[in-house]
Amino acid sequence: MTTVERSHFAFDNTYARELTGLYEPWRANVVADPRLLAFNDELADELGLDSAFLRSPDGVAVLVGNVVPDGAEPIAQAYSGHQFGGFSPRLGDGRALLLGELIDVRGRRRDIHLKGSGRTPFARGGDGKAAIGPMLREFIMGEAMHALGVPTTRALAVVATGESIARESLLPGAVLARVASSHLRVGTFQFAATTHDNDLLKRLADYAIARHYPEVAGADNPYLSFYERVVDAQAALIARWMNLGFIHGVMNTDNMTISGETIDYGPCAFMDAFNPETVFSSIDHQGRYAYGNQPMIGQWNLARLAEAIVTLFDDDTDTAVKLATDVLVSFTERFHTYWLAGMRAKLGFDGVAEGDVEIVNDLLALLHSERVDFTSFFRTLSRSLRGDSSRLDALFANRMGLLAWMPRWRSRLGADDAAVAERMDAVNPMYVPRNHLVEEALAAGTHGDLSVMSNLLEVLSDPYSERAGLERWAEPAPIEYTEGYATFCGT
Numbered sequence: 001m002t003t004v005e006r007s008h009f010a011f012d013n014t015y016a017r018e019l020t021g022l023y024e025p026w027r028a029n030v031v032a033d034p035r036l037l038a039f040n041d042e043l044a045d046e047l048g049l050d051s052a053f054l055r056s057p058d059g060v061a062v063l064v065g066n067v068v069p070d071g072a073e074p075i076a077q078a079y080s081g082h083q084f085g086g087f088s089p090r091l092g093d094g095r096a097l098l099l100g101e102l103i104d105v106r107g108r109r110r111d112i113h114l115k116g117s118g119r120t121p122f123a124r125g126g127d128g129k130a131a132i133g134p135m136l137r138e139f140i141m142g143e144a145m146h147a148l149g150v151p152t153t154r155a156l157a158v159v160a161t162g163e164s165i166a167r168e169s170l171l172p173g174a175v176l177a178r179v180a181s182s183h184l185r186v187g188t189f190q191f192a193a194t195t196h197d198n199d200l201l202k203r204l205a206d207y208a209i210a211r212h213y214p215e216v217a218g219a220d221n222p223y224l225s226f227y228e229r230v231v232d233a234q235a236a237l238i239a240r241w242m243n244l245g246f247i248h249g250v251m252n253t254d255n256m257t258i259s260g261e262t263i264d265y266g267p268c269a270f271m272d273a274f275n276p277e278t279v280f281s282s283i284d285h286q287g288r289y290a291y292g293n294q295p296m297i298g299q300w301n302l303a304r305l306a307e308a309i310v311t312l313f314d315d316d317t318d319t320a321v322k323l324a325t326d327v328l329v330s331f332t333e334r335f336h337t338y339w340l341a342g343m344r345a346k347l348g349f350d351g352v353a354e355g356d357v358e359i360v361n362d363l364l365a366l367l368h369s370e371r372v373d374f375t376s377f378f379r380t381l382s383r384s385l386r387g388d389s390s391r392l393d394a395l396f397a398n399r400m401g402l403l404a405w406m407p408r409w410r411s412r413l414g415a416d417d418a419a420v421a422e423r424m425d426a427v428n429p430m431y432v433p434r435n436h437l438v439e440e441a442l443a444a445g446t447h448g449d450l451s452v453m454s455n456l457l458e459v460l461s462d463p464y465s466e467r468a469g470l471e472r473w474a475e476p477a478p479i480e481y482t483e484g485y486a487t488f489c490g491t
């Protein structure tokens with residue numbers, strides 16, 4: 001094994017240093033034939049990393065886990081999780097490693113994490129591996145969310161391992177190098193709570209405060225303020241998802257971050273025709289993580305976080321529970337406020353007016369009953385302000401409801417139609433990673449043709465500006481495709 005010159009990375013591994021008890025030091029599997037499939041130059045620049053080096057064989061050896069760069073301290077992080085409602089006290093990184101932390105060019109601390117890098121002490125029955133398709137999916141979805149302005153983890157690279165891995169069929173394996181503002185999850189706190197080591201729990205909370213919410217350190221009750229900040233960050237995040245028609249698909253507590261970044265793009269998807277019951281995950285039989293359930297599940301997960309850290313809120317249990325409950329309950333109002341502000345912006349409304357919620361809710365009921373494509377609707381609506389209603393009309397088989405709703409919407413707008421349309425287009429994406437486009441990119445990528453994915457990424461990198469020649473990327477999938485669509489979890 002070679003070592004890599006220190007100059008390539010300046011790791012500073014606070015998690016490993018400060019949170020003994022919440023990880024196992026570990027090494028990635030060495031793979032025989034690594035090949036770089038996808039690389040994120042923009043993110044590498046942001047991290048102050050040398051793209052030319054990372055794309056070279058020595059760099060790829062680092063990205064796949066074959067070589068531990070100088071300064072890295074690979075660890076498998078421990079966490080628990082409520083999965084589909086049931087508690088698993090010991091999950092943890094079963095097939096992933098935190099390589100270390102870097103300070104990016106803007107001074108932000110970022111985790112560099114490998115996923116699919118082999119079995120760890122947390123692997124349970126799993127093989128520790130990942131297939132190319134799901135890792136490319138994570139790359140695409142993360143970049144799309146980033147370009148849409150949604151807090152998210154991002155992929156730095158996907159490297160094919162040259163190995164075949166056993167799923168329903170044999171699939172080519174890959175390792176994803178992922179970047180996050182941290183990998184602290186609700187499940188990390190749940191794990192700390194299971195140890196009954198209050199000092200460890202406190203250290204974790206102090207660590208999370210220092211890393212994500214340093215401004216609460218001086219508050220009267222820093223741990224309660226910390227909890228409030230997490231509740232607020234998740235309310236804001238889930239509101240963004242709802243505004244965009246994004247379905248995470250597996251909102252287990254181990255997949256909910258403390259930072260408020262979207263993490264773990266498994267069975268996620270953007271909804272086509274508006275329907276709150278939409279579920280894409282093939283393993284979500286009950287529809288627990290359906291589009292319309294996401295706010296409620298977010299709050300449920302935050303209740304689990306409160307349970308894990310409630311002892312830090314007050315020495316008196318009743319007082320502590322009361323404090324936690326008040327913050328938890330505030331999720332509903334916070335979410336609603338973020339969500340409504342987002343919907344107002346989507347509809348081009350300025351300021352706040354009585355009756356906005358009704359206009360929004362009646363619209364959503366209409367989109368639901370007419371099975372209208374959620375993303376297309378808002379762009380065709382702004383287009384109608386520019387004098388072309390043909391695309392809007394084409395979305396509705398029956399226009400009665402639309403005809404009744406339009407004047408209510410119109411009467412709420414300012415005088416300058418062009419300005420309203422422009423504002424709307426700045427928040428309503430033209431291009432989202434539609435399921436059929438993602439699948440097409442993954443199928444080609446799995447067979448070695450990365451050009452389809454790179455075209456898609458190019459389109460998604462600027463989602464709000466309509467460009468000639470990209471009509472294909474804006475179109476909904478055929479309805480038969482949408483209704484039979486399932487994504488597969490964590491393979």
Ligand code: AMP
Nearest residue numbers: 091092093094095123126127128129490
């Ligand atoms: P996920 O729902 O994909 O976030 O994963 C839930 C848990 O299962 C985490 O602890 C993962 O590390 C673990 N896991 C998922 N897939 C594998 C695998 N192939 N091998 C080992 N652990 C896995």
Ligand code: MG
Nearest residue numbers: 254255263264
């Ligand atoms: Mg996960």
